[in-house]
Amino acid sequence: MTEHRGTQPSEAKGTVIAFSAPGCEPLYAHEREAMAAVARTIASLKGFAFQQGLGNSGGNGLYFVPDDSLLAPDAARLGINGPQDLFGGVVPWRFAMTKAITHEVVDGLAKRPKEWSTGFGRTVSAAVLPGYTVFSRHDALRAAERLLRLGPARLKPPLSSRGQDQHIVRTVADVERLLERYRFLDLDECGLVLEADLREIVTLSVGRTEIDEIRVAYYGTQRTTTDNAGQSVYGGSDLIVVRGGWEALQDLQLPRALALATAQAKAYDAAMAGYPGFFASRRNYDIGQGVDSSGTWRSGVLEASWRIGGSSTAELAAIKIMKQDPAIQLVRASAVKAFGNTSRLPVKADIHFQGEDPDDGPITRYTVVTHATREPPRKAAD
Numbered sequence: 001m002t003e004h005r006g007t008q009p010s011e012a013k014g015t016v017i018a019f020s021a022p023g024c025e026p027l028y029a030h031e032r033e034a035m036a037a038v039a040r041t042i043a044s045l046k047g048f049a050f051q052q053g054l055g056n057s058g059g060n061g062l063y064f065v066p067d068d069s070l071l072a073p074d075a076a077r078l079g080i081n082g083p084q085d086l087f088g089g090v091v092p093w094r095f096a097m098t099k100a101i102t103h104e105v106v107d108g109l110a111k112r113p114k115e116w117s118t119g120f121g122r123t124v125s126a127a128v129l130p131g132y133t134v135f136s137r138h139d140a141l142r143a144a145e146r147l148l149r150l151g152p153a154r155l156k157p158p159l160s161s162r163g164q165d166q167h168i169v170r171t172v173a174d175v176e177r178l179l180e181r182y183r184f185l186d187l188d189e190c191g192l193v194l195e196a197d198l199r200e201i202v203t204l205s206v207g208r209t210e211i212d213e214i215r216v217a218y219y220g221t222q223r224t225t226t227d228n229a230g231q232s233v234y235g236g237s238d239l240i241v242v243r244g245g246w247e248a249l250q251d252l253q254l255p256r257a258l259a260l261a262t263a264q265a266k267a268y269d270a271a272m273a274g275y276p277g278f279f280a281s282r283r284n285y286d287i288g289q290g291v292d293s294s295g296t297w298r299s300g301v302l303e304a305s306w307r308i309g310g311s312s313t314a315e316l317a318a319i320k321i322m323k324q325d326p327a328i329q330l331v332r333a334s335a336v337k338a339f340g341n342t343s344r345l346p347v348k349a350d351i352h353f354q355g356e357d358p359d360d361g362p363i364t365r366y367t368v369v370t371h372a373t374r375e376p377p378r379k380a381a382d
Contacts, residue, residue, distance in 0.1 A: 014061025016043035017051045021068040021307075023094075030337075030353040030365050031067075035308055037352040037367075039065040041316040042087060042211060045323055054078075063087075069097035069306045072277045082279055083210060089280025089306025096275055098158035099303045100191040103131040106143050111136040113189070123271040127264035129288065129300035131195030135188060137179055143194050144175040151293025156193040159186060168197055198290030198298060204258070205237050206265035207284035208245055209315050214322055216241050217249045218315060219258060222286070227339045228361035236336040237311035241318035243329050260299050261287040268301045280306035282315075311335045313352060313367040321372050332371040338364045 018039035020027070027035065036052060043050040048063060064078060064086040075081075075090040083089075091097045093115050104121030105112050112135055121133075130150060132143035147153045148171065155167045155178055169175050175194070182192065208217040218241040225235025242248040246266045254262060265285035272278050283306055289299040318331035336349075342364040345351065353365040 012047065012049040014046065014048040014063060015051050015059075016040075016046065016048045016063045016065060017054060018065040019052075019054045019067070021066040021070055022074050024066075024068040027067055028359045029357045030360060030363050033353040034310075034313055034335075034365050035065065035067055037350075038087065038308055038312045038316050041313075041320055045211060045320060065308060067308060069280075071097075083281035084212070086281060087211070087312075088282055088308060090278065091306065092275055092277040095158070095190050096278070097306070098190060099156060099193055100133045100158040101275075102128050102301060102303070103133045103193060103195065106132055106134065106139050106146070110134070110139045110142075111188075117274050120271055120274050123274065124268050124301070127267040127301050129196045129198070129298055129302070131193060133191045133193050135191045137187070140175055140179060140187075140192060140194070141172055144169065144172045147194050147196065148172065150196055152197045154195050154197045156195060157182065157186070158190050158193060169194075195302075196292055196298070198288055198292055201288050201290035203302070204261045204287045204289065205239070205284060205309075205311055206249075206262050206287060207282070208269075209282045209319070211281065211319060214243075214319050215245050216243055216315065216319055216322070217245055218242065218311075218318075219249060219254070219262060220311065220314075222310075223336075225337060225339060228363075234310055234337065236334060237314060238334045239311055239314045239318070239332070241315060241331045241333060243322055257289055257299065261289065264299065264301050268304060272304075278306075282306060282308065282312070284309050284311070310337070313350070313365075317350065317367050317369050318372075321369065325372075327374045328372050329375060330371075330373050331369060333367060333369045335367050336365070338366075 016039050018036055040050050064080060066088050069088060070090045072090055072092050080086050095113055101120055132147060134140040134143050152168050152170050155169050157165050167178055203222040205222055206219045218239045220237045220239035222237050223235040224232050227233045249262050264287055268285055269283055285304050286302045287299060288302045292298055314333035314335040317333045321331050322328045341362050345366060346368045349366040349368045351366045357363050
């Protein structure tokens, strides 16, 4: 793939900088290209130049696209003071950028970071699945004893990405055995999540994004695919993107399951006001909907992210169309990951990566817009 160091349109008003956040897990080659595609689109929208990497990033008119959420001190050093300065988000503490904040600790005696918000878990309890976050081996076993009464649970390390290192546990002994794999420092600082496991699960993405004067909200379904190792992995997202914020989604009169997912995402988003110094221009919430071991259908936020994500190329494709035509109110767009040697692609697909990834093997990343309308539908399809 061609490496893009920077582009300098004539009379650029500023520079969009794509870079790796401090301490972030290294990206795969195809992820870097998708991230660069988002940053270049933002640069085009703003009339800015594009730069890969921080390099010499001093000056005015800078807009940042990090590959992960930023800690407040790192953001301040770059001159990022609000959502208008970056595509992503800023959090006050490292644990606050992970799924660890989604659940309460076991009780008032449980170990936790001194900055831990005791009220956040209670506030979002109706918007998430049953579960606990733990910061010690002792609390992990206590949480397992309580949660496993409801049936099998999923153990989720907050620092792991791409769904890696998650395990289904059925007994306290399962948890005890898995705890041997985790470094004490990771457990002590970032915690571990135990959450009710769902069968027949559908994962939805609900969120909102703002760039300059354009605000959009979206909902969609995540797709799974088979990677080159034969594993089931994230394969992209099919989004409905509407002009406006949360209220624009509510105006769609969504079917009950989608309306619940949207309400849960909105509730989680509102609760983030409890973390001082938090702000974000891109807010994405993954909602799992499925059946628990008792046969009860459940819905809840699995994870929040305030950074560039797998569906961001679709979000930006929609924003680009809305920028070009202010009358456009709704766009359907898909961000796709296809493993193997893909030769047939949709007409007008915007290809971000096609070739051999050193880590993931042959893969194609592309985005395609399938519909744009000046009038949003009154009722979404069930």
